[in-house]
Amino acid sequence: MTDIVSLIIKRLGLGLLTMLVVSILIFFAVELLPGDSAQAALGQMATGETVAAMRKQMGLDVPAIVRYFYWLQDFVHGDFGTSMISHTSVAGAILGRFANSFFLAGFAAIIAIPLAVSLGVAAALFRDTIFDKSVNVTSLTAVSAPEFLLGYILVVIFAVKLRWFPPISNIRDGAEIGERIFRSFLPAMTLVLVATAHMMRMTRAAIINVLAGPYIEMARLKGVPPWRVIVRHALPNAWAPIINVVTLSLAYMITGVVLVEVVFDYPGIGQLLVDSVSKRDFPIVQACCLIFAAIFILLNIAADVGSILTNPRLKRPK
């Protein structure tokens, strides 16, 4: 047990180190900008003295490295700075939207994960039949299609033609859970399509990989029925790669969330990021990027730890 705990701590420490480097990257990338924000805030007409005063007020007169540590300290304490456009707190702007995005991704994941794993198992079971081939072609198409195409196709069918769901997911603050699900149904389904295709393909590959093992041959030879071979003999050994696949697909969903939120005008963190990028509102861009990177790194650690936990052989590194 202590092995596992120390392993998780080790991975988390490594993740924290990566986060630190990423934060340096994100902070100093913005520092590279020509001109400074004091000049930008005051405009071209400002005199040298006012700019200097403004620089002092904004804390720009200290070296960048010192400012980095202040920035990091504030960030760890939940103070993400002030927006350059609206002059309000970034943390306030992000928090509600972050919850919305989290809801959307969670909604999609709850449907996508069981669907993908069972489809993957079925495709592995009916390997090389027409069923497998058509699932393969369909999933490859879904993987290759840009998220906005899938989103708009769903809009055309379910919002414009059938009028079942609204084409735009404008969720008010404090909307009830039923209304939330109803309004975020189409964006969630878009994410489900993309994520399921990814996970299903990798689940199939993982199971087929396991099926090549000699113990599967043995089970078949002693007359175990095919579905039992999969469920009893193959699946337990395939859990590690499948958990890996699931967490990595969730990480992949981050990109999907950004595009899907823009398609459906969903008030999430991805749309905020895109808006802020076009307005060049750097404090928000930095905060969003750091949060996305943190989630991405955490999911990658989860993938590592998950696959080690389900595979006793990996617990003792040689």
Added chain:
Amino acid sequence: MSPLGVSVLSIGFIALICVAFAATLYRGEKGGSVIAALLAALTAITWFVAGRDGVDTLAIVAVVFVLAMVASYALRWLLIRLVPSTLATVFRSAPLTAMFGFIVIGVCLAMVIFAPFIAPFSESEIVSKAYAPPAATYWLGTDQLGRDIFSRIVFGARNSILLSLTATIAAFLLGTLAGLFAAIRGGVIDQTLGRLADVLMSIPALILALLLLSILGTNLVVLVGVVAAIYAPRIFRLTRSVAANVVVTDFVEASRIRGEGDWYLIRREILPNIAAPLIAEFGLQFCYVFLLIAGLSFLGLGIQPPTADWGSMVRENAVLISFGKITPLIPAMAIALLTVGVNFIVDWMLKLTAGLKERM
């Protein structure tokens, strides 16, 4: 159209499914029967909720699908007869999907090369009033400024594909060179490059692209540079791991003792041995790059107007979608078709090389 509200198209489609179901049952193909049954269920549901129009749409999709299959089959038949017999055996076992990929890439290449001859108008010429419906002269209609959508799709192929190709090549040059040097030199260079790649890969591609583009601004050179910098680490990792296996072989050791330089080792000893996985990787990475640039353009941060581009065209005309028109989806479908086509070919190539290994 019959009084029951059923069109010839729908009847034909349903009849086809029934025949397919019977045929698969007769030949004992369980998977085929499952697919036919699923299709029948889908048709029934569509009929129930969307009526005849819905089934007609399904039938049109099916017809397009069958046409694509016939074209792929014809291409395979042609290729088997045209190429020398050693290559013909390779094509004989090729799946139809790979042939379809070749067709898509061929059409795209034709659009890239002959764009000014195919397109009736230029990409930024305003030829009519905004949002004109499809007509004889502009048969996909016009966009929000009154430009011909068909011409813009043709020129968009040129812009989107050439840009993605440039970015992919740049990423490959950067990634493979760094990977090869890391594999040959090892030690500090290997460690430094490896950790750098780790950091760049710990931020999701789209997010990193948004961050860098917000800082550096959006122009074509920056776009290519940013995308290359994002994808180079992925290529670096693959190159390093496959090259590491080759570096330790005796023939590399022999040429090292002979006193050959790094550049010779890369060019004559290592690259020829890792070419196959790298080529497959090139196809895959091209798809990712193409999708990333399309996504960025869709978000308004990629290729800037008035240059035609598939991603930004979707965004510009998205308003039409709420009126039930599908013209904005055509460039999006073009993006999907090209990536699917390349993926199909990569899939086939990977299977081919894996098969070769099994035979040896």
